Each structure stands twice: as structure tokens, then as C-alpha cells.
Amino acid sequence: MTSTGAALDSRKRYLAYLVPMGAVSAALLVGAVMLLLLDASPLAGVKAMFNGAFGSREALSSTALKATPLLFVGVGITIAFRANVINIGGEGQLVAGGLLSTAVAIGLPDLPAFVMLPAVLLAGMVGGALWGAVPGALKAYYGVNEILSTIMLNVVAVQLMNFLLRGPLIDPGEIERGTRIPQTERLQANADLPLLFGSGRLHIGPLIAILAAVGAYILLWRTPLGYRLRAVGQSADASRYAGIPVKRIVLLALTLSGAVAGLAGAVLVFGSESHRMVTDGSTAGFTGSAGFNGIVAALFGGLHPLWTIPASFLFGGLLVGGNALQRAVQVPSALILALNGLVVVFVVATDRYRKRLRDQAARAAATAATVPALVGNERPPGLAGDDP
Amino acid sequence: MSKFFAEAVLIATVASGIRLAVPLLVASLGETFGQRSGVLNLGVDGIMLLGAFSGYYAVLQSGNVWLGLLAGIGVGIALGLASAVISVSLLAEQGISGIGVYLFGLGMSDLLFQRLVGTPRPIKSFPKLDIPGLSDIPWVGRMLFRHSVIVYLAFVAIPFSMWVINRTTFGMKIRAVGENPEAADSVGVSVAGVRYATVTIGGTLAGVAGAALAIDLGIFQQNLTNAAGFIAIALVYFGAWRPLGVMAGALLYGFVNSLVLQFKTLGIIPRSWSDIAAMSPAVITILALVLVARRFRQPAALTKPFLRGE
Numbered sequence: 201m202t203s204t205g206a207a208l209d210s211r212k213r214y215l216a217y218l219v220p221m222g223a224v225s226a227a228l229l230v231g232a233v234m235l236l237l238l239d240a241s242p243l244a245g246v247k248a249m250f251n252g253a254f255g256s257r258e259a260l261s262s263t264a265l266k267a268t269p270l271l272f273v274g275v276g277i278t279i280a281f282r283a284n285v286i287n288i289g290g291e292g293q294l295v296a297g298g299l300l301s302t303a304v305a306i307g308l309p310d311l312p313a314f315v316m317l318p319a320v321l322l323a324g325m326v327g328g329a330l331w332g333a334v335p336g337a338l339k340a341y342y343g344v345n346e347i348l349s350t351i352m353l354n355v356v357a358v359q360l361m362n363f364l365l366r367g368p369l370i371d372p373g374e375i376e377r378g379t380r381i382p383q384t385e386r387l388q389a390n391a392d393l394p395l396l397f398g399s400g401r402l403h404i405g406p407l408i409a410i411l412a413a414v415g416a417y418i419l420l421w422r423t424p425l426g427y428r429l430r431a432v433g434q435s436a437d438a439s440r441y442a443g444i445p446v447k448r449i450v451l452l453a454l455t456l457s458g459a460v461a462g463l464a465g466a467v468l469v470f471g472s473e474s475h476r477m478v479t480d481g482s483t484a485g486f487t488g489s490a491g492f493n494g495i496v497a498a499l500f501g502g503l504h505p506l507w508t509i510p511a512s513f514l515f516g517g518l519l520v521g522g523n524a525l526q527r528a529v530q531v532p533s534a535l536i537l538a539l540n541g542l543v544v545v546f547v548v549a550t551d552r553y554r555k556r557l558r559d560q561a562a563r564a565a566a567t568a569a570t571v572p573a574l575v576g577n578e579r580p581p582g583l584a585g586d587d588p
Numbered sequence: 589m590s591k592f593f594a595e596a597v598l599i600a601t602v603a604s605g606i607r608l609a610v611p612l613l614v615a616s617l618g619e620t621f622g623q624r625s626g627v628l629n630l631g632v633d634g635i636m637l638l639g640a641f642s643g644y645y646a647v648l649q650s651g652n653v654w655l656g657l658l659a660g661i662g663v664g665i666a667l668g669l670a671s672a673v674i675s676v677s678l679l680a681e682q683g684i685s686g687i688g689v690y691l692f693g694l695g696m697s698d699l700l701f702q703r704l705v706g707t708p709r710p711i712k713s714f715p716k717l718d719i720p721g722l723s724d725i726p727w728v729g730r731m732l733f734r735h736s737v738i739v740y741l742a743f744v745a746i747p748f749s750m751w752v753i754n755r756t757t758f759g760m761k762i763r764a765v766g767e768n769p770e771a772a773d774s775v776g777v778s779v780a781g782v783r784y785a786t787v788t789i790g791g792t793l794a795g796v797a798g799a800a801l802a803i804d805l806g807i808f809q810q811n812l813t814n815a816a817g818f819i820a821i822a823l824v825y826f827g828a829w830r831p832l833g834v835m836a837g838a839l840l841y842g843f844v845n846s847l848v849l850q851f852k853t854l855g856i857i858p859r860s861w862s863d864i865a866a867m868s869p870a871v872i873t874i875l876a877l878v879l880v881a882r883r884f885r886q887p888a889a890l891t892k893p894f895l896r897g898e
Contacts, residue, residue: 362863482811484811493691534694534698534810541695543688544691545680545689548685549680
């Protein structure tokens with residue numbers, strides 16, 4: 201009967217939503233077991249993490265700040281993945297965005313903030329876009345696997361950052377003093393990201409990130425370009441047949457994806473407490489591995505820009521809580537990175553199951569809608585073969 | 589520069605290039621098996637890091653480098669099997685699941701190191717082995733035949749891999765499963781079985797590569813591999829999925845790295861430009877990827893999970 205069909209349909213649909221949640225819970229459970237193995241009380245650990253991430257105003261603003269680059273990168277990854285392009289180059293795109301925006305801030309004279317801020321943010325986007333366009337073009341026109349080229353460009357970006365911050369962009373004071381710390385001078389104050397409440401550390405970065413997520417949603421589902429991106433993601437062959445310039449769309453997907461990640465680089469520089477760009481020689485020193493952790497957030501958000509917002513705040517909280525965990529129960533915060541890895545593995549490994557539930561729900565709904573006269577448990581032929 | 593000095597520098601550069609190539613070579617050979625059977629394992633770097641830590645820790649505790657290598661093998665097998673479960677049985681998207689394994693290995697190796705060791709302590713390295721007779725040949729002897737044992741083992745693995753892939757029934761099954769899993773399945777080859785085997789081989793060799801790297805350097809630190817695992821994956825493409833090609837890529841990478849180091853110490857390039865020079869291996873790899881993509885075809889079923897009847 202249709203009513204049972206509909207009930208089954210909605211139950212399966214909810215189950216499909218629950219699968220990623222279950223995967224994350226499983227990963228966190230492994231984390232609890234690891235705490236036990238490390239002779240730390242999981243309860244005390246979880247309490248310390250929760251308080252460290254969400255327990256106070258200060259904690260909440262730390263979480264928001266940590267979530268910001270994750271959200272930017274996550275949104276960028278959503279755009280690329282929807283076009284079936286896998287962008288592992290978030291790290292490099294962050295660095296490229298940070299570098300170009302820093303160079304612009306050093307190069308431009310003192311301009312009022314309402315000119316300066318948009319200029320440096322735009323420069324960040326351009327930097328990231330360039331760093332995304334290279335693998336995009338290589339994939340579209342030369343058939344180079346984008347996973348590999350984006351990873352290689354991460355390596356190139358670190359070296360470029362080290363070169364620029366040790367040489368051309370270094371704070372002249374560092375050379376005078378002979379200390380030669382690879383960092384820029386304190387960048388001009390007109391480019392500082394305004395503080396959200398006039399004081400404290402929380403700046404407008406998280407708001408920009410949320411705007412970017414909303415923008416990506418509108419782009420993907422409310423514009424012709426977004427339709428084309430998603431069409432190419434569904435089937436490149438069918439899209440080509442329909443006259444969509446597939447190569448250009450692939451290039452555009454990685455460029456846009458890089459632009460959003462590059463924006464995060466600018467926000468990291470101009471929202472930093474020292475208001476300068478610093479390198480410790482590694483990418484993670486600048487990005488905090490946001491280029492990778494953003495993938496985790498995007499996956500947990502179901503590769504949907506809007507769902508990536510809460511997902512980023514959750515994982516931002518996890519990272520901030522990790523530091524509290526280290527202080528409270530003396531477990532290195534590297535545990536959080538390991539857990540993030542497990543989250544990725546568990547979410548991706550159960551994705552097949554989630555899709556099957558979703559498709560079953562969709563089929564049940566279609567059956568209920570098109571064949572209302574059908575009685576009992578019978579289903580029309582062709583739709584019956586549910587499970588392999 | 590005196591002629592004698594130039595000779596010594598040249599020989600040292602080639603010898604150190606060969607040494608630097610070894611971890612990449614071992615990891616790439618392993619990944620070649622997986623990719624020929626149609627599975628892209630992006631978690632190599634994570635497995636290498638955990639292999640490196642366990643190798644380092646085993647040597648630190650026992651003082652025996654072979655126990656260290658064995659620890660790397662053990663970790664590699666375990667993580668290789670886990671990767672096989674994820675990509676073969678659970679049919680996960682291979683472009684992403686490997687990143688999870690990478691992050692897990694990166695975090696976990698750091699966690700274990702901080703917890704079990706704390707401050708870095710140096711360990712014993714592999715014994716040197718001068719091949720009798722050959723090592724006395726002028727120039728060549730010092731370049732090729734005065735290495736530590738692990739270097740020879742790694743290079744012996746190349747012809748062995750070629751033989752397995754090209755000349756054995758198992759190798760034929762690997763290629764069949766990587767090119768056309770449906771056809772292989774229809775004649776009774778277990779696609780899942782073959783892929784479990786290749787991904788586990790890949791994991792094992794990644795674990796060995798990590799342990800070899802840590803023991804060779806005699807040290808462990810956070811993110812010791814510095815993305816070597818990803819470079820190893822790129823080298824498989826670079827080598828067009830053939831062991832000899834992979835070897836060429838690994839050696840090129842080793843030589844370029846050793847040249848950059850040598851230039852830096854000799855002051856041939858100014859210090860400030862050494863970061864630019866350090867980019868060259870990655871840039872060369874990208875260029876090579878372009879060339880390979882034009883000339884060679886990847887295994888047809890690469891990154892495509894296989895489910896009977898789909």
C-alpha cells in the first residue's frame with residue numbers, strides 16, 4: 201500500500217542522513233578507547249574538550265576562528281567535488297592566497313580601510329584561484345590527474361612561501377637586527393580585519409566564511425553556471441552531448457575552488473594576532489592543516505555548502521578542544537588529527553550504504569507517486585531489484 | 589676547484605642521490621602493484637609515517653635494525669589490509685579515503701612519538717656493505733657499490749616486481765583486474781582477492797619504506813616523510829605504471845634532491861635561492877605528469893570500485 205511505501209521511504213531517508221553521524225560517532229568512540237589506552241579518563245577528556253571548545257565566550261571565539269579556514273576550504277572543496285573534481289590542494293591554495301594578499305598589502309600605499317580590506321581579500325582570492333587554475337588547466341586540457349597535481353603544488357607553495365618570507369618579503373627589521381626570522385613586517389593597520397565586538401580576538405572572518413558558503417550554495421543551485429558544474433559532475437559525457445563546454449567547466453571548478461581557499465589565506469594573515477605572515481618552514485605552520493581538515497568538514501557536511509557551516513564549527517571545536525585536552529589530561533593534541541583521519545575513512549567507507557538507502561527511498565517515493573493503484577507489496581517490474 | 593675535489597663531489601652527489609631514492613622507490617613499487625590492479629591508495633604517506641615510527645621505536649628499544657624493518661613490515665601489512673577493506677570491500681571513493689589514512693598516520697605517529705619517546709634520540713643505522721671486488725672499480729664502485737644493505741635490497745626488488753607483474757599468473761591476474769575487472773570476473777578471477785593482495789603488498793612496502801627512511805636517517809620527528817608518500821604515488825604515474833619507469837623516476841628525484849643539497853652546501857646557488865631550487869623536483873614531477881598523460885594510458889579500471897553486476 202502507498203502509505204507503507206511512504207513510511208518506508210521516509211524511514212530510509214532519515215536513516216540515510218544518520219549514516220554519516222554514525223560514522224563520526226564511531227570515530228569518536230575509537231578516540232575514547234584511545235584515551236583509555238593512554239591512561240587518560242575519557243570522561244575527563246571529553247569534558248575538558250567541550251569546555252575548551254564551547255564552554256566560555258573566549259572558547260567560542262577560538263572555535264569560530266579555528267572553524268573559519270575549515271569552512272572556506274570546505275566550501276571550495278564542495279564546488280570542485282560537485283563537478284567531480286577532487287581538490288586536495290587546499291593547503292597550497294591557502295598559502296598562495298596568503299602570499300599574494302600579503303604582497304599587495306606591502307606594495308600598496310596607506311589607503312583607507314574600505315579600499316584596503318577589499319583589495320587584500322580580492323588578492324587572496326586571485327592567489328588561490330591561480331593556484332587552482334594550474335591543476336584545473338592541466339586536468340582539462342592535458343588529462344593530468346588533479347589529485348596528484350594539486351598535491352605537488354602544495355609542495356611548491358611551501359617552498360615559494362619560504363623563499364618569499366626569507367627573501368623579498370622579509371621584515372627589513374629582521375635583517376637589520378640580524379635575527380632573520382622568516383616573517384613580514386607588521387602589515388598596515390588599515391588591512392586588519394575589523395573585530396566583531398570591537399574588542400577580543402573575534403574578527404569578521406567567520407562572517408565572511410559564512411557568506412562564502414551561502415554564495416556557493418546560490419552559485420551551485422540557483423545559477424546556470426552552477427547547473428552546468430553539477431551536470432558535469434553527474435556525467436561528463438552527457439554534458440558534452442548537451443553542449444556544455446566540459447573542459448572549461450572543469451577549469452572553472454578548480455579555479456573557483458582555489459579562490460575560496462585563497463580567501464582563507466588572506467583571512468589567516470590579516471586576522472592573525474601578529475598581523476603578519478610567518479613561516480616555520482612547513483605548510484602546517486601557516487595553515488594549521490586547514491587544507492586537509494577542510495576536506496573532513498566538507499565530507500561531514502555531505503558536500504553541501506550550507507551543511508558545511510555547522511560541520512566546520514564542529515571540527516573547529518574539536519581542534520580547539522584538542523588543545524584543552526592536551527592541557528587537562530596530557531594527551532598530545534595530535535590525537536585530534538588522527539581522529540579526523542578516522543572520520544574521513546568512516547564517512548567515505550559508509551557512503552555507499554548511505555547512497556543505497558537514499559536511492560531506495562527515492563525509488564519508493566517514485567513508486568508511491570506514479571503507481572498509486574498498485575496494491576500490496578508488489579512493485580512494478582524494473583523497480584523491484586533493490587539489493588544486489 | 590681542483591680536479592680531485594670535483595671528482596669527489598660528483599661521486600658523493602650520485603651516491604647520495606641513490607640513497608635518497610630508496611624510500612621513494614620502495615613505496616612506489618608497492619603502489620604500482622595496487623594501481624595496476626585498479627586501486628589508487630592515497631594513504632601511502634600515512635602508512636610510511638607509522639612504519640617510520642614503529643621502525644624507529646623498535647630499533648630504539650632493541651638496538652637491532654632488522655627488528656625495526658620487521659616492525660615496519662608488520663604495520664604496513666595491518667594498514668594495507670585496512671586500506672583494502674576500505675577501498676575493495678566497502679567500495680569507498682579512493683580519492684578521499686586515502687587522505688583519511690594519511691591524516692590518521694600523520695596524527696597517530698606524532699601522538700605515539702610524543703607519548704612513548706618525547707625528546708628525539710638517535711638510533712643505529714643500517715650496516716654498510718662494500719660489495720667485494722665491485723666496490724674497488726674507480727668512480728663507479730664508490731657511486732654504486734658502497735651503500736648500506738637496504739639500498740641493494742631495494743634495487744633487487746625492481747627485477748623481482750617486473751617478473752611478478754609480467755611473467756607470473758598472479759601478475760596476469762593483476763593486469764586483467766586493472767584493465768577489465770568484469771572480464772576477469774567472468775573467467776573466475778576473484779577481483780576482490782587480487783586487489784586485497786596488491787593493496788596489502790603496497791601497504792607492506794610503504795611500511796618498509798617508512799622504516800627504512802627512519803632507520804637510514806637514524807631519527808624520527810613529526811611528519812618525517814614530508815609528503816614523500818605522495819611523491820611516491822606521483823612517481824607511479826611518472827613511471828607509466830612500470831617498475832623500470834618507477835625506478836627512473838625515483839632516481840631522478842633522488843639525484844635532483846642531492847644536487848640541490850650539494851649546491852647549497854658548496855654555495856653554488858645563494859642560500860636565499862635554495863628554496864626555489866627545492867621546488868624543482870615537484871615541478872619536474874608535474875611536467876612529467878603532463879608528458880605521461882599524453883603518451884601513456886592509465887589502467888582502465890583505476891579508482892573504479894568493482895561490484896559484480898554493476
